[in-house]
Amino acid sequence: MRILVTGGAGFIGSNIVDAYVAEGHEVTVVDDLSTGKKENLNPHTKFFKIDIGAEDIETIFKQGGFDVVNHHAAQIDVRKSVANPIFDARVNILGLINLLQNCIKYKVKHFIFASTGGAIYGEQETFPASESHPTHPLSPYGVAKLAGEHYLFFYKQIYGLNTTILRYANVYGPRQDPHGEAGVVAIFIQKLLTGEQPVINGDGMQTRDFVYVGDVAKANARALSHKGGGIFNIGTGKEITVKQLFRQLADTVGVKAEERYGPAKSGEQKRSVIDFTRANKILGWLPLVSFTEGLGRTVDYFKSKTG
Numbered sequence: 001m002r003i004l005v006t007g008g009a010g011f012i013g014s015n016i017v018d019a020y021v022a023e024g025h026e027v028t029v030v031d032d033l034s035t036g037k038k039e040n041l042n043p044h045t046k047f048f049k050i051d052i053g054a055e056d057i058e059t060i061f062k063q064g065g066f067d068v069v070n071h072h073a074a075q076i077d078v079r080k081s082v083a084n085p086i087f088d089a090r091v092n093i094l095g096l097i098n099l100l101q102n103c104i105k106y107k108v109k110h111f112i113f114a115s116t117g118g119a120i121y122g123e124q125e126t127f128p129a130s131e132s133h134p135t136h137p138l139s140p141y142g143v144a145k146l147a148g149e150h151y152l153f154f155y156k157q158i159y160g161l162n163t164t165i166l167r168y169a170n171v172y173g174p175r176q177d178p179h180g181e182a183g184v185v186a187i188f189i190q191k192l193l194t195g196e197q198p199v200i201n202g203d204g205m206q207t208r209d210f211v212y213v214g215d216v217a218k219a220n221a222r223a224l225s226h227k228g229g230g231i232f233n234i235g236t237g238k239e240i241t242v243k244q245l246f247r248q249l250a251d252t253v254g255v256k257a258e259e260r261y262g263p264a265k266s267g268e269q270k271r272s273v274i275d276f277t278r279a280n281k282i283l284g285w286l287p288l289v290s291f292t293e294g295l296g297r298t299v300d301y302f303k304s305k306t307g
Helices: 011-022 057-064 078-083 085-105 140-159 184-194 213-224 242-253 277-283 291-306
Strands: 002-006 026-030 046-048 068-071 110-116 162-168 170-172 210-212 230-234
Touching: 002 011, 002 057, 011 026, 011 068, 011 213, 026 057, 057 085, 068 085, 078 085, 078 140, 085 110, 085 140, 110 140, 110 213, 140 162, 162 213, 170 184, 170 213, 170 291, 184 242, 184 291, 210 213, 210 291, 213 230, 213 277, 230 277, 242 291
Parallel strands: 002 026, 002 068, 026 046, 068 110, 110 162, 162 230, 170 210
Antiparallel strands: none
């Protein structure tokens, strides 16, 4: 297949690109490198440095003849979306619409959308949350992702575009950026390795569903052959507190570190965990990498980068 991956130099996108290339697909990457990194780019791809909201992106569609667009370019920071909702909407809503318009014009068959299985549900009523759980996002980031899902429904109903929506839990693993506000696993590891003091926001009892990026890449590979579209949670169904995460990471890194707490952050959920049953039944997908194994792989990656 000829596949366009937006955000393909980023943490999750680059791992997906690697999986697609390994399967023999012809992959084109667009990324403005605002958060993505050139070092993440797979050498067996075509790369264009461009913003997904730019008019010039039409030239890439015109020349590419894509069968599939896999959309991972996004503003992903919940806190930044709270601080600057206009910027978040410009990237996550208007950027998406620009891509969808080009998909219709150039007859793309399938659109795979990276959504959120945490922020989109808001404070959960059931645990783990299925895809039918009410959606009450508590941040502009979650609102924008939900709006994106509704736009995809529109384009499917009106134009017949096959759309697959993958609602991710908290993805972690190699290539995650430790210098932003998002990505608690990477942030904690980097600080522990460099002797800095990590800060746990709030009381540390907030829970997250941590899913390994390699498993997420496999879900995207499975989605390629799924013609029915739909919404799928991609997580583990297991809750881990941030306090547990900190302690396990300190043990994995092999350092003694005290727990230090800071103020809770606005827009963050207290508990987040999602049910992947539907993805298992329809896509044949399972999270295969355990939390302990995934943390070990991630720590090894950061050790290799920091020396």
